[in-house]
Amino acid sequence: MLVLMARNLWRHPLRNGLTLAGIAVAMGVMVCIVSFGDGYRQALRGELDRAGVQMMLVPLGCPYDAAVRVLKNQTLENSLPASALVAVRRDPAVAVAAPLLMAALPRQNDRRTDLWVGLDDTALQLKPWWQVRAGQAWFNHAHDVILGSDAAALEMRVPGDKLYSPEIKQEFRVASVLNRSGTSDDSVFFVSLATAQQMFAQSNRLTAIAVRLKDPTLQREAATRLQRIPGAQVVTMTEMMGTFLNLLGAVRTLVLAVASIAMMVSALTVLNTLLAAVLERANEFAMMRAIGASRAQVFGLLLGESMALTCCGGVAGAGLALVAGSPIEALAKDWVPLTPGGSLLSISPSTVLPCFLLILGVGALAAVYPAWRAARLPPALVTKLG
Amino acid sequence: MNWFLFSTKEWRRRPLRTAITAAGVAIAVAAVFSLLMFQDGYRQGLSREIDRLGAHILVVPKGCPYDAASIALHGANWPCYLNSAYLAEISRSVGVLSAAPALMAAFNNAQGAATVYVGIDDRMLALKPGWRIDGSFPHGSGEILAGAEVARRHAWKVGGRVALPEIPGRRATVAGILQPTQGADDTFIYTRLEDAQQWFQHRGELTHILVRLRDANLLEPTVLALRGCTAGMDMNIVPLAHLFHTIQGLMNSTRVLLGCIALIGLLIAGTGVSNAVLMSVTERGREIGILRALGASRVQVFGLIWLETIQVCVAGGVAGVLLAFFSSHAIESWLRTRLPFAPTDSFLCWSWSWAVISVAGAAILGVVAALLPAARAAELAPLEAIREGATP
Numbered sequence: 001m002l003v004l005m006a007r008n009l010w011r012h013p014l015r016n017g018l019t020l021a022g023i024a025v026a027m028g029v030m031v032c033i034v035s036f037g038d039g040y041r042q043a044l045r046g047e048l049d050r051a052g053v054q055m056m057l058v059p060l061g062c063p064y065d066a067a068v069r070v071l072k073n074q075t076l077e078n079s080l081p082a083s084a085l086v087a088v089r090r091d092p093a094v095a096v097a098a099p100l101l102m103a104a105l106p107r108q109n110d111r112r113t114d115l116w117v118g119l120d121d122t123a124l125q126l127k128p129w130w131q132v133r134a135g136q137a138w139f140n141h142a143h144d145v146i147l148g149s150d151a152a153a154l155e156m157r158v159p160g161d162k163l164y165s166p167e168i169k170q171e172f173r174v175a176s177v178l179n180r181s182g183t184s185d186d187s188v189f190f191v192s193l194a195t196a197q198q199m200f201a202q203s204n205r206l207t208a209i210a211v212r213l214k215d216p217t218l219q220r221e222a223a224t225r226l227q228r229i230p231g232a233q234v235v236t237m238t239e240m241m242g243t244f245l246n247l248l249g250a251v252r253t254l255v256l257a258v259a260s261i262a263m264m265v266s267a268l269t270v271l272n273t274l275l276a277a278v279l280e281r282a283n284e285f286a287m288m289r290a291i292g293a294s295r296a297q298v299f300g301l302l303l304g305e306s307m308a309l310t311c312c313g314g315v316a317g318a319g320l321a322l323v324a325g326s327p328i329e330a331l332a333k334d335w336v337p338l339t340p341g342g343s344l345l346s347i348s349p350s351t352v353l354p355c356f357l358l359i360l361g362v363g364a365l366a367a368v369y370p371a372w373r374a375a376r377l378p379p380a381l382v383t384k385l386g
Numbered sequence: 387m388n389w390f391l392f393s394t395k396e397w398r399r400r401p402l403r404t405a406i407t408a409a410g411v412a413i414a415v416a417a418v419f420s421l422l423m424f425q426d427g428y429r430q431g432l433s434r435e436i437d438r439l440g441a442h443i444l445v446v447p448k449g450c451p452y453d454a455a456s457i458a459l460h461g462a463n464w465p466c467y468l469n470s471a472y473l474a475e476i477s478r479s480v481g482v483l484s485a486a487p488a489l490m491a492a493f494n495n496a497q498g499a500a501t502v503y504v505g506i507d508d509r510m511l512a513l514k515p516g517w518r519i520d521g522s523f524p525h526g527s528g529e530i531l532a533g534a535e536v537a538r539r540h541a542w543k544v545g546g547r548v549a550l551p552e553i554p555g556r557r558a559t560v561a562g563i564l565q566p567t568q569g570a571d572d573t574f575i576y577t578r579l580e581d582a583q584q585w586f587q588h589r590g591e592l593t594h595i596l597v598r599l600r601d602a603n604l605l606e607p608t609v610l611a612l613r614g615c616t617a618g619m620d621m622n623i624v625p626l627a628h629l630f631h632t633i634q635g636l637m638n639s640t641r642v643l644l645g646c647i648a649l650i651g652l653l654i655a656g657t658g659v660s661n662a663v664l665m666s667v668t669e670r671g672r673e674i675g676i677l678r679a680l681g682a683s684r685v686q687v688f689g690l691i692w693l694e695t696i697q698v699c700v701a702g703g704v705a706g707v708l709l710a711f712f713s714s715h716a717i718e719s720w721l722r723t724r725l726p727f728a729p730t731d732s733f734l735c736w737s738w739s740w741a742v743i744s745v746a747g748a749a750i751l752g753v754v755a756a757l758l759p760a761a762r763a764a765e766l767a768p769l770e771a772i773r774e775g776a777t778p
Contacts, residue, residue: 230620
């Protein structure tokens with residue numbers, strides 16, 4: 001029976017190839033979308049967990065916007081007074097409070113924007129991925145700069161080199177270069193907090209304060225207390241993650257809806273292909289019936305052919321998703337708000353399997369009508385068609 | 387019989403196949419067309435909604451979730467409150483034309499329908515030049531101004547004495563009814579600010595303040611000034627233009643993604659069309675052979691197949707546009723439950739230009755999809771095709 005199916009499918013390589021291509025593309029899209037959502041959630045959680053930051057103090061303004069910008073290493077238009085840091089550190093529930101000041105420095109000549117971040121040494125406790133590849137561990141002088149791995153590659157500097165910034169008219173010494181971390185930190189120029197405040201004329205101002213609590217379960221109480229600090233607002237990571245996942249959920253539903261349309265269209269193609277097969281092979285089916293095949297067997301043969309076709313399409317689609325996944329991911333990273341560092345696509349059996357079952361189901365559904373028509377052909381037809 | 391009529395014949399011979407092929411194109415085109423309608427409609431709906439709010443800046447309490455603005459637009463319960471003393475400071479700021487205080491309270495009943503009360507004073511009228519009121523604005527205690535939709539639902543008349551929904555034992559006089567605004571205002575019940583503060587036990591508190599500027603160009607300096615004032619430390623100043631951009635940015639990224647997938651759908655529909663035409667060419671090997679033997683040139687055979695394909699695609703395209711148009715209500719209400727910031731009024735708007743572009747897109751799809759089968763048909767050697775009933 002299987003051989004018969006394969007031989008039948010092989011009779012029209014072009015036709016079945018086209019049908020298969022349609023199924024494969026639909027399947028590929030579906031797998032990518034499903035695994036994208038899963039991967040995004042994992043990567044986001046991983047990034048937030050790794051930092052061990054439970055909340056963030058940002059200046060007033062749209063808190064959502066502010067938190068995204070801080071995570072993506074973009075500057076804010078507003079800033080916090082340094083007094084907020086003192087108030088945060090005085091709070092009994094706070095284990096670590098790391099201030100940071102970010103400033104974007106447009107480089108007219110090179111048509112790019114450098115991001116400078118001022119830190120103090122508390123930041124090290126919140127950045128477990130911070131590893132110095134070469135050079136000294138921390139800033140020794142006011143004009144020391146630590147480069148992220150991409151920034152170092154871009155500036156072609158190694159530790160000990162001089163780095164002159166024409167925009168600020170100041171010369172720096174490269175203290176060290178960091179290992180690649182896969183986060184947005186890779187393209188940053190780090191300086192000490194005091195240096196950054198002086199460089200950008202922001203004395204006693206901060207962009208944000210990242211907070212780790214002694215006991216994460218006390219988050220609610222701590223957030224209420226910290227909320228009272230004038231000029232600052234608290235964004236907790238749980239809240240933020242919830243917001244993102246909500247947004248993502250909405251986007252995913254929309255995308256899945258459009259993708260299922262693609263799947264529906266490919267199912268119609270399968271239906272068409274099978275109908276044509278029934279028409280062409282009417283005398284063949286009649287002959288099978290005449291020599292003793294039951295209706296169920298004829299029905300099963302066509303159903304099997306359709307399943308074999310969708311099965312191949314599904315496998316090809318999963319392969320397509322594996323191959324084309326990473327270029328697509330690179331494209332998607334530019335559009336998605338807040339992209340975590342890790343891989344967004346997690347193509348795993350648990351994401352491929354439901355898609356595969358879905359496409360098999362669609363293939364079976366499309367086969368029902370043609371198979372029913374084939375099974376109903378009267379055996380006597382064979383005498384007419386010859 | 388001319389070539390055009392001749393080309394329609396094949397499709398009539400296999401009505402089911404034609405229908406399925408055209409349906410595939412129709413579904414894909416409907417998806418693309420819906421997205422195109424959404425693209426313009428959503429932006430317009432959002433900007434109309436923000437215009438209708440009549441304000442340039444929204445002041446909300448600090449510590450509110452990010453969707454404070456959405457609450458102010460659509461009406462819901464607020465988790466946090468502003469001190470009403472800040473109002474004076476905001477009104478005094480340079481650039482502020484008028485600042486209207488509001489206290490919003492929402493109740494959801496068991497059926498999921500919301501009743502939203504908004505306490506306002508006559509400063510709100512300066513922000514809502516579009517309001518037309520039957521009757522008068524509430525001046526005395528215990529008077530309300532009902533939105534058109536609310537008044538219709540409860541069958542309230544101007545001057546009537548009514549029991550207030552969701553506030554047991556409280557009665558009020560309907561001083562005025564708002565003529566339909568097509569926005570969320572239609573579903574609100576407005577009262578005097580003092581009354582609302584008393585009813586909902588939030589004396590001296592507000593949920594948000596709407597600020598209108600003397601000149602929209604003064605936005606940046608005014609926002610800076612408001613953030614700088616003493617009260618500014620305890621409020622979130624949200625410029626609505628920024629909000630608009632943020633939402634718009636989110637939507638844009640989604641749309642690109644959706645557009646790509648819809649195009650892939652179209653591509654799949656294209657292979658389906660190609661396949662269907664290929665089948666009909668295979669079945670008609672003999673017929674095509676005879677045509678050629680009777681003197682039809684290769685170009686004519688090619689053209690015949692091409693014409694057939696384009697016809698089906700255009701038919702599918704037109705059906706798709708109609709499908710999208712007639713199901714736009716259903717799509718819209720489904721989207722409304724999914725999108726985080728859906729404008730109140732219709733955001734799928736019909737546009738002739740997009741409709742024409744969609745159908746043209748379907749025609750182009752046909753042109754491309756026909757290439758392979760038409761070339762195969764044209765390649766047939768006439769005599770062999772007749773003899774063997776050969777498959778190309």
